[in-house]
């Protein structure tokens with residue numbers, strides 16, 4: 001079972017009880033705070049003998065003195081038949097007021113400890129604590145996987161409002177929740193008699209009656225050397241029983257003292273189990289320190305927040321998960337289809353294949369690629385995989401390749417169909433990696449690897465013809481593409497560059513519709529985005545989105561892109577024809593590999609042409625004035641210096657540290673690579689300081705930059721591929 005499944009199912013099943021224990025725990029945590037408020041605590045260095053003297057002076061009938069976990073002193077006595085308990089000021093022994101066993105209704109404590117169900121309830125509460133511990137561990141695993149390791153634990157969180165609340169709150173209180181679960185289990189082990197705290201019998205001791213009067217408490221040597229901070233409880237010998245003794249309980253153990261001679265008659269050290277229990281009690285209840293109790297209280301209350309946001313996330317994921325209609329149980333299916341998809345379009349192709357195979361009489365099971373396996377009934381397996389990042393797997397399938405590489409080959413052929421885009425340097429690289437791994441492990445295939453460019457229905461249909469021939473069945477793959485859920489963005493401003501060498505360009509700024517809280521919680525509407533992410537735009541009459549890098553983040557309050565006209569380009573023509581107030585259909589695709597990690601390390605931004613857009617977005621958000629160095633390449637500063645005035649402004653206000661430009665169509669000009677060569681010394685310095693590099697522009701430019709940097713970095717024995725491996729170098733190319 002995966003960590004995700006453990007987290008999800010424990011959260012959904014035990015979650016309600018965890019909320020109950022969390023809220024009652026938060027309520028109980030008020031107790032130490034209230035006690036600290038009601039009575040001053042005894043000074044730690046006060047000897048117990050002095051305390052006894054003062055208490056007996058004020059309450060001669062005192063029978064027991066207890067130091068409450070808050071540090072306050074409570075004295076128990078009898079007035080006639082009536083038991084009395086009072087707070088006493090340890091400074092002078094004056095009575096401060098009546099002490100109640102707990103101001104908190106007893107049943108809240110019972111509810112917290114045993115759900116008001118006695119022993120079975122205690123077992124249930126322990127079970128919830130165990131589940132809570134597992135929830136914490138699985139949460140940590142998921143968090144680490146999501147952000148990409150310990151070093152990125154504080155990285156920006158993406159997703160719907162519910163997801164962000166869940167993760168951000170988790171980062172804050174996870175450790176305390178985990179500690180609470182462990183201490184609860186420790187205490188439960190004792191309450192449920194799984195561990196005995198002390199199996200020793202109390203010694204039979206009695207004061208030796210000699211006719212002498214009682215020695216006053218102030219003169220008892222044991223109490224003189226005992227400080228109040230170490231006292232738990234002190235029983236004063238009763239007037240009616242001459243053999244009665246003093247009994248003192250401390251953090252170290254317990255002892256019995258002769259009332260006439262003051263001699264210590266017996267002593268028992270606290271057991272290890274007792275000490276562990278005491279620590280667990282203090283950490284779980286916060287009784288020794290009210291500030292800790294406040295932290296515990298807030299943490300307990302946060303369980304409700306986790307549960308609510310967790311349920312919303314679960315519902316959101318469920319409703320957004322691809323649903324394949326007509327899925328057969330895997331054990332009965334003769335065809336298995338496994339899918340790796342980020343944007344969902346590959347699922348549409350999988351459904352078409354699924355339906356066509358069913359139509360020709362097969363029983364088909366379709367599932368995400370991370371479930372890859374074969375069954376006894378399977379005769380054919382198909383893997384439909386999209387490629388993301390720089391030739392990587394879609395996020396949900398990030399571990400699938402490793403899993404497949406560990407499997408022994410089966411007799412069933414496994415055929416891979418890749419989905420990608422030739423505009424990316426690593427076209428269908430993930431599908432290729434899957435295919436190579438399968439072949440290397442010895443799996444056969446019905447058809448060689450095929451790569452589908454830009455979700456082409458025709459290419460898919462052609463592959464269907466080859467498949468039909470190989471299967472010897474009349475199979476037809478007619479794919480009607482699924483259109484991704486889009487939001488209408490309104491153009492609010494545009495800045496034109498009409499003279500950008502025959503290809504008009506513009507910076508377009510859009511607004512998005514206001515979303516209510518419910519929609520934001522569930523991640524409906526426009527997803528949150530950061531500079532460097534992509535906006536997918538569906539031009540009218542097309543179901544294939546075109547992607548543009550974002551030059552702004554959600555916090556900027558607008559969505560900005562830089563578009564250059566491509567001759568015959570459906571989308572760029574549409575975008576450049578927009579007027580203020582016109583709308584486009586768009587959605588967000590995250591590009592987390594290109595995002596800047598949060599750190600103070602310098603950043604080298606290298607961009608050419610409209611590729612400067614995401615880099616401009618990074619600089620715009622650089623409120624913390626992290627060192628950022630921009631290398632911009634264009635043709636002519638008067639014609640295609642996109643974001644030029646803003647860049648100069650950022651340079652002036654410190655968001656941008658340095659700017660190097662290279663324009664190719666001016667006398668003595670050159671390319672951005674030339675600027676890098678010119679600045680080789682500084683580039684090396686920055687890289688040696690741990691700088692991270694982001695490159696955005698055309699494929700040819702990115703290639704040229706990588707080659708130049710390899711030469712520049714050679715004296716450091718570093719290369720672009722070494723930086724890439726350390727996630728210090730990323731490209732966004734088009």
Ligand SMILES: Cc1cc2nc3c(=O)[nH]c(=O)nc-3n(C[C@H](O)[C@H](O)[C@H](O)COP(=O)(O)O)c2cc1C
Pocket residue numbers: 340341342343344345346347386387388389390391392394419420421422424425426427428429454455534547589590591
């Ligand atoms: C951010 C991003 C990165 C991509 N990277 C690659 C890539 O490296 N290689 C490739 O061939 N296709 C790449 N593509 C194209 C997708 O693989 C292609 O559009 C695919 O059909 C999407 O399938 P899906 O909607 O099921 O995720 C990328 C697309 C996006 C949005």
